[in-house]
Amino acid sequence: MAHEEKITKITPDAASAIVRWAGLRETMPPERLAEIFDGVQQVIERLYSVDVEGFEADFLQPDARAR
Amino acid sequence: MLAEDLTGLTIERAARLIRRRKVSAVELTRATLERIAALDRLKAFITVTPELALAQARRADRDLARGDHRGPLHGIPVSLKDLYWTKGIRTTGGSKILSDFIPKEDATATARLAKGGAVLVGKANLHEFAIGATTENPFYGTCHNPWKFDHIPGGSSGGSAAAVAAGLGLASLGSCTGGSIRIPAAFCGVVGLKPTYGVVPRTGIVPNSSSLDHGGPMTRTAADAAMVLEAIAGPDGRDPSAATARLPSAASAHRRSLKGLRVGVPTNYYFDVIDPEVEALVRDAIAGLRKLGARVVPIAVPEVEHSLDACVVVAWSECANVHRRWLIERPQDYGADTLEYLSGALAYRATDYVQAQRVRARIRQSLREVFQRVDVIASPTGVLTASRIGQTEFKLGRRSVPVLSVMARITCIANLTGEPAVSVPCGFTRAGLPVGLQIHGPHMSDMTVLGVAHAYEQASGWTAMTPSLDLN
Numbered sequence: 001m002a003h004e005e006k007i008t009k010i011t012p013d014a015a016s017a018i019v020r021w022a023g024l025r026e027t028m029p030p031e032r033l034a035e036i037f038d039g040v041q042q043v044i045e046r047l048y049s050v051d052v053e054g055f056e057a058d059f060l061q062p063d064a065r066a067r
Numbered sequence: 068m069l070a071e072d073l074t075g076l077t078i079e080r081a082a083r084l085i086r087r088r089k090v091s092a093v094e095l096t097r098a099t100l101e102r103i104a105a106l107d108r109l110k111a112f113i114t115v116t117p118e119l120a121l122a123q124a125r126r127a128d129r130d131l132a133r134g135d136h137r138g139p140l141h142g143i144p145v146s147l148k149d150l151y152w153t154k155g156i157r158t159t160g161g162s163k164i165l166s167d168f169i170p171k172e173d174a175t176a177t178a179r180l181a182k183g184g185a186v187l188v189g190k191a192n193l194h195e196f197a198i199g200a201t202t203e204n205p206f207y208g209t210c211h212n213p214w215k216f217d218h219i220p221g222g223s224s225g226g227s228a229a230a231v232a233a234g235l236g237l238a239s240l241g242s243c244t245g246g247s248i249r250i251p252a253a254f255c256g257v258v259g260l261k262p263t264y265g266v267v268p269r270t271g272i273v274p275n276s277s278s279l280d281h282g283g284p285m286t287r288t289a290a291d292a293a294m295v296l297e298a299i300a301g302p303d304g305r306d307p308s309a310a311t312a313r314l315p316s317a318a319s320a321h322r323r324s325l326k327g328l329r330v331g332v333p334t335n336y337y338f339d340v341i342d343p344e345v346e347a348l349v350r351d352a353i354a355g356l357r358k359l360g361a362r363v364v365p366i367a368v369p370e371v372e373h374s375l376d377a378c379v380v381v382a383w384s385e386c387a388n389v390h391r392r393w394l395i396e397r398p399q400d401y402g403a404d405t406l407e408y409l410s411g412a413l414a415y416r417a418t419d420y421v422q423a424q425r426v427r428a429r430i431r432q433s434l435r436e437v438f439q440r441v442d443v444i445a446s447p448t449g450v451l452t453a454s455r456i457g458q459t460e461f462k463l464g465r466r467s468v469p470v471l472s473v474m475a476r477i478t479c480i481a482n483l484t485g486e487p488a489v490s491v492p493c494g495f496t497r498a499g500l501p502v503g504l505q506i507h508g509p510h511m512s513d514m515t516v517l518g519v520a521h522a523y524e525q526a527s528g529w530t531a532m533t534p535s536l537d538l539n
Contacts, residue, residue, distance in 0.1 A: 010414075022413045027398045027406060036407055040414040043376045047419065050373050050426045057424030 010037045070098035074234035075533060078143055078291040081237060085142040088131065092142025096124035096186050099144040103188060103235045105538040108216075110208035111229040113149045113159055115189040120144065123186040130184070139294045139317075141184030146239040148227050149190035150197055151177050151282070152271035160273040161193040161223075163206045163400045164393055174271025175306070176240055176282050176299040183298040188236050192226030195405045197242055197275045198386060199223060200250055200474045201456075205402040209456055212255060213534040214501060218453040221251035221474070227285045228255035233536060238286045238295050244275045244386075245378050246449075246478025248283050249490035253503025254453035256492045256532060258520060259285045260292045261478075262513050264485030265310035267296070268303040276385035277308070279378065279482045288530050289491060289520035293320035296513060312511055320517035323525060326360030330519075331441035334365050336372045337477055341450040342463060344496045349447045352493035352504040352523065356445060359522050364441050369433045371480060373426050375472075378479035380415055380423035387412035431484045438509040443519055448490035448503030450476055477505060487513040491520035492529040 010018075012030035015037050019026055026033070073095050076084070084090040100117050127142035149159050152170035154177075159165045173181070181187070192210045194202050202210040202225025210225045212218040213233040220229040224241030228251030231239050241248040243261040252259025260283045267282040274280060284295035297317040302309040332353055338346055357363050387394070387409050393401075394409055401409070437444065450473055451461050460467045481488035487510075490503035504523065508516040524530040 018413060019410065023395050024410070024413070025395075025398055028410070032407075033410065036411040037414045040411045043379055044415070044419050044422075046376050047373065047380060047422050047426055050370060050422075050429065052422065052425035052429055055425045055428040055432070057421050057428065 010034050010041065070101060073098040074102050076237065077287050078139060078237045078294055079288070081143055082139045082141065085131070086136060092124040092127035092186060093121065095142060096120050096144050096188065099188050099236055102538070106233055106235060106536060108211070109213060109229050109233055110192055110210045111226045111233065111235055112146070112189040113161065113192050113207045113226070114157060116156060116187055119156070120186050120188045123181070127184050127186065137182070137184035138298065140180065140298055143185050143238065144188045144236045145180060145185045146189050146191045146227060146230050146236045147177060147187065148193050148224050148239065148241050150193060150242050150273045151240060153177055153187070153190065156190065158190065158273065159207070161195045161197070161204050161207060164397055165273070166206070170271070172271065175268040175303040177271065179299045180240070191224070191230050191239055194223035194225065195402045196273070197223040197244060197247055198405045198408055200247065200471060202226060202251070203456060211456070212453050213536060214256060214499060215453070217455055218500065219254065219456055221254035221453060223247040224285065225251045228252055228257055228259065231255070231257045231285050231287060232534060234533065238284055238291060240282060240299070241285045242272055242275070243281045243283060243482065244279045244382055245482050246475040248285060249448045249478045249488060249503065249505060250474055252285055252490040253448035254501065256501030257285055257287060258289050258292050258489065258491050258530065259283070260296060260489045260513065260517065261481055261487065262296060262300065263310060263487045263511050265306070265308045266300045266314065266513060268306035268309045270303055270305045274389050276382040278385060279382055281482070289489065289517045289524055290321060292489065293317035293514060293517045310511070314511065315514045317514070320514045320521055322518040322522050324360050325356055325519060325522050328361045328443070328519065329364050329441040330356050330361040331364050331366035331437060331444040333368055333444065333446055335367050337446045340463065340468065340473060340476065341447060342452065345447055345450060345452060345502050348494040348502045349504055352527070353445050355523060355527055356519070359526055366437050366441060366444070368437055370426070370429050371433060374430055374480045374483055375476055377423045377426040377430065378475070378483055380419055381427065383408060383412035384415045384420045427483045430480070434480070434484045434486065442508065443512070443516055444507040446477055446505050446507070448478060448505040449474060452496055452500035452502060481507050486510055487516050489516045489520045491524055492532070493527065494529060
């Protein structure tokens, strides 16, 4: 089943928190980080709209079955 | 022969001349090194290796005099994207972070080129860590397109493409995560092959994204790409993802007729967002394939429109994992765009990565079904031509399209599926910029896609075109 989910827009404060939580230094303004993370969320939302029922991720050999 | 004639040879022709001792490896290497120096303004190289190159060339000539001929690359000047480890020669990855990294051993592909008698003239410029497609490198200089100096060569293997187009070596090895061989090949009017995943071992190639990374050849012609591929392909016992199946010989890529070949032409996605001039040239090229005997079959490729999103999430997640330590310890040593890409990857959760891999599996299934009906898919390599240096948006009719968001729109599909795809020149826009035709085939059909490209280039003559460059 396709999954639809609207994700809350990331605020500059939240973007700063994500960066710190990941163990990184803040190397750019929080507003810019928030824009970047917002773009990321849009990509993720589109991916969750794809029906992947019956399809599994294969982490060991991504193309082994096709060889 | 004049020096300029020497550097304009194909590998096929140069190999014949060397074998018959009409031209020496030293002559060819000297001519190439002089041309590299004269065209330094292109910034195609990060490191030039004249002493090594001349030593290898002298050895190639000595070996030949003794009757020891090592194959079609014997005495042929080549370059490597500066992502391939070279023993004793710095390998920067186009980065400040690896600016003083001197590997203790060669990458498998580097060693195989040397074993085949190739002469290494230098390490080619690239987008920092292969994370980007413009080759505007903040540490080693912006690489320029030999056809139009104020335009990008594409990337990330931009230095490799510019070098081959400008006659600075007869071949280069590039690497490709979402289109980094075919995009610059198309933008610079050369041939670029992304082989089947695992055919070229990744051992000793600075990693970007383990499940999407491929090494492959960039050359003037498809026949030359087949010869280089043959020299570097095959498992090395060290790369766990290396393909175990063997490719047919490079000679099998020498086809003239496409009689009976089923060429799929997509009816969805591939031509939806495209510069009209690029579309016209690609459709002309497809008509050319039909004239060569191919049967053109309209095909739909379900779910392929999600390819770029899936590729982005998989690529940036795997790449950020590789870079995590440096991101924590040395963020100030990254270029601005690279740091933005990698910072964005922090927002992907493990569940998102899994979802992207499942979408990838869905797209692989689509392509497998398509290849039940056709032998290859013909499409544009890119939907745009090379943009101006610094340009961030492109006009398509009344729309403004961010350059980077569409550059890998088509090329990334074959990275997700692991299937081979080649870009072959198919003409020029009115502005004089090259356009590429992509031929994409099923797993292990590398020599087939090169054979189709060879037949097309023999009939069309586009690969014989070279940029006019002032050497003074």
